[in-house]
Amino acid sequence: MKKYAVKNWASNRVVWLVILALGLASILSVMSPYFLNLTNLLSITQFSVIVGLLGLGQTLVILGGGGGIDLSSGAILSLSGVIMALAVAHGLNFVVASVMAAGIGLALGCLNGLLIAYQRLPALIVTLGTQYLFGSIALGITNGTPLSPFPASFADLGQGFLGPIPNQVLFVLVPIAIILWVIMRKTLYGQQLYAVGTNSVAARLVGISVVRMRWSLYAINGLLAGVAAVVMSSWLNTASPTAGSPYVLESITVAVLGGTSIFGGEGSIGGTIMAIVVVTILESGFQLANINSVIQLGTLGLLLILSVMVNERGRMNALSPTRLTRMRRDHEQ
């Protein structure tokens, strides 16, 4: 009995992530005496909001199975951000513009979901296409230059603090993470999501609408990207047409590092949140050491590959033909 408990504990992804986070934090505190200071720790959480929102959305999309992935969420962020900035530049109130940005994100996510779930097109190729479509439109309507028409009060959300805690963490990331956690753990929708991700044929046979479920996941992911666009515009006081592009890789890394199986059905919001903590600590370390963001992305790439290798070990062979066939059938049913 006790032996099993230890084994479960050791195989728990969240426990490993906590150990990893503590390890990274101790390396960083050796590197810089300022790191292990509560104010600093709370203030670096501001780097977690964008990757957190996109990572949580990506987790849902991947959990839904059927080869689900969204490569376009970064481009959705960019496009809804610049449309919002253009609207503000033309005199629209920034609160209304923010709601509009979230709505645009939702609409673009719905478009992805429509093509993927209803038309049964492969998610990878659809979102690869829409990534370039949305990203290019964002570049086109801004002529490739960042816009910053925002009034000073708009910066409160992204740059303000309540006590030592950044507003964007307290009022955006934490509430959304809690809502998603509750949805996944306590509601029928969450249970159905796991069912669809684990075995979509069985889910359909018990009366769950697989198509509508997957469609909703892309819609939620788009909405979160739209919210991320608002936070980012406020945080940096600019909307750049390429703002979201580095975050695609990060969002997938965070989801997979958090224990989400790329084949769907396995993973949790809690795991993703722990992965966000690890990636944020890593990122602040890179900034402390003044290392370029391209190198940072390279490290994340390495982390991504390693974490999938660990994820798929001991499970059914990820590339066993059965898995491939299952994914194929998923698309064709």
Added chain:
Amino acid sequence: MLREKIGHHSHEILLGVALIVVTIGVDLLRPQFLSPANLQSLLINGSVLAMVSAGMTLVILLAGIDISVGAVMGLVSLFIGWGLLGHWPLLLIALVAVLSGAMFGAINGGIIYLGHVSPIVATLGTMSIWEAAIFALLRGEWLSGLPAKFGPLVVGGVAGVPNIAWIILVIYGAMSVVLTKTDFGRRLYAIGNNGEAARLMGIPIKRTGFWAYVVVGVIVGLAAIVYTTINGNVENQVGANLPLTAIAAVVLGGVDILGGAGSIWGVLMGVAFIVVLENATVLLGIPALYDQAVVGAIILVAVLTNSVRRGRQNYRSMP
């Protein structure tokens, strides 16, 4: 019999008609489009895409994908650039290009088949790693003023037809033979079509898949030689849009993105279509910032028509 044959190649025929219509349309609007000089530059500038798409076809046929082709081409271009500036013998440079390409392909194949990582995640990861390596090695600067020592092979030619056009025809011809006449090629189709059945038939899935990624690496290495010759420099962002455009060409050419179906000649037509369309946007004065929107839209239209076609065929074959 004839009807069956037409049905089998309906995608290629449709694409051919579309290609002719677009060509005539652009030529009517901008008469310089079909001038010998423009056609020559289309052939030369489309050559890198044509080569990389041929490689991409292999892995998509077996239900895989390679997002890292652009970054691999960038890294190999960097090695070639050092070789050219260091006056290495040309044969050595070519050897370095092919071998390093093969090595990067083997790394992808190894991660996918030994590490059990799905192809999209594995190559997305290696892409960012190689991009970081390029950045670190270039230190943010460009490698420029590369001597075009491979020039005669690429841009040189007889009667206005650049040699690279023949090289590409040879590559596609060889690929066609490999895909239709050899065990390796047929195994790719079998694995992509139904992995379970392929395994039960005793097809060595991991070995076949691994070598497919190595071949992609070799072809990308060769493409890097062409790229450095045409461009004469290696910049930080080298090859950034290449994976998307190559996937677009392959899917547009009628290859099923889920693997198992498609022909290499269709891919060549897909490449031609994209090259013509990109040139058309330039000639028609559409801002370059929208280039990628065009390619993105092409991908979506291509997968939509593919799926509609496939759906109808499935329906027909039902009892």
